[in-house]
Amino acid sequence: MSGPQTPPPAPALSPAEFRARVERLLTDILGLMGYPARLEFQDVPDGSLAVALHFEAGAPAGVETGRRSQVVDSLQFLLNKMLHRPGVERRWVLLGAGALPEPRHRKEPPAPVAPPPAASVPPAPRPAAPARAPAPAAPAPAPARQAKQAPAAAPAAAAPAKRAAESDERTLEVTEDAALALAARRLAEKSSTLGRFYALAAMKVEDRARVLKAVQGVAGVAVAGEGEGRCRRVVFTPGKPAPLPKRFLLPDDDEDGFED
Template sequence: MTEQAPPQQSAAPATGDTRVRAEKLLTDILGLMGYPARLEFQDASDGSLAVALHFEPGPPPGVENGKRSQVVDSLQFLLNKMLHRPGVERRWVLLGAGVIPEPRPRKEPQAPAPAPAPAPTGAAAARPPAPARAQPQAAAPAPAKAPARAPAPPAAPPAKRGEVDERTLEVGEDALLHAAARKLAEKSASLGRFYAIAAMKQDDRARVLKAVSGVAGVAVTGEGEGRCRRMVFSPEKPAPLPRKLLLPEDDEDDFEG
């Protein structure tokens, strides 16, 4: 009998497996979201994998083709967390809505501050500085005391650059958004629950504020800046959540890969 060689162990995942796994995960996630999309892959110049999401028939709320959004950024973060597991090749995946995303430029490290000039040594250090000559001053009459003035009121803080009050914007009517925002405000007031709507355009935030005007028992305000700005519904009488709706007190370390 001839001695057989031991079976070879499977090698680590190849480079092409990143695209296969990314395509499978994206198809499953977008299907669960209810927004399927056709995926277009392309190798980026920095070695990452760029993916264009062509939503069919249309993108989810808050997503515009050719522009960044919180929805696509969150999906990209989740996808890379699921792909970069121990023992698996690490290759960053970029997502774009309707277009192939371009790699983001990396910040260059700042140059260190120049070192201070060395202290003088030798004869220069031993030489004492020349005393300053006293300038003669002419005697001047004492000025009369001015009457005391009332302290000026503190100046109002300047408005932040680019900040606009949505309540002052003139926008067109949106019947569906008007009804949904008003219903959510009434629900927040009746149940005592806090709600928030994110990833909205400035015009839509203005429509929400106009729609909830007059709803008693709830205050609707805009919080945050830029892409992180959101509309928050705060009831006047908050109610505690039922115990069955509370999240279990699990250790965060259990969820680390």
């Protein structure tokens, strides 16, 4: 049993038949758009067909006579898509508003330019390197200079103090933020009630101190700062953790899917 046979290609349309088809399609499309127009045709030497759209009741918004626009370009694209069907000889249609469009100019690739021949220039003689003078001995540092450089080590000693403050934000003295304190207490109560673990990340050290002070006295949850530097966060650990329902867990390798 032989396979499906491809249909033979459609016969090529004559110039008169092609122009009549273009006129019929353009008239229908412009009528549906509400902008009827008189059509002016002209054959282009490259084989395409140029059409001028002379709108009878005014051009659409954004369309100017003799200039390209998105409306005319979209109409041209749609018309060529409808004309260039499989098995039909392709012939492009160019549209212009109020005037015939200019023919398309095909860009020829630039000819390669041969590099100029390199002139043979004899290498210049290298000058003799001058003798290096012995480097002068470095002067011994003056006692006064050493006395001035000694206090520079003081800021380095402040780094351990800063890290110690970050490790225990509760010791910082900060102003109260009522909205942040209320949100922190609600999150602590939610962690205690549901048995869920929560964490607040990407916070300033002052905001972490406000959160830790706001949750003091909330029963059933332990709140503390964990991590260092940018990775430091406030973690809410419930006193009685509760397992997640199975529908929130990923299936194991030996399971077929989720359970309802």
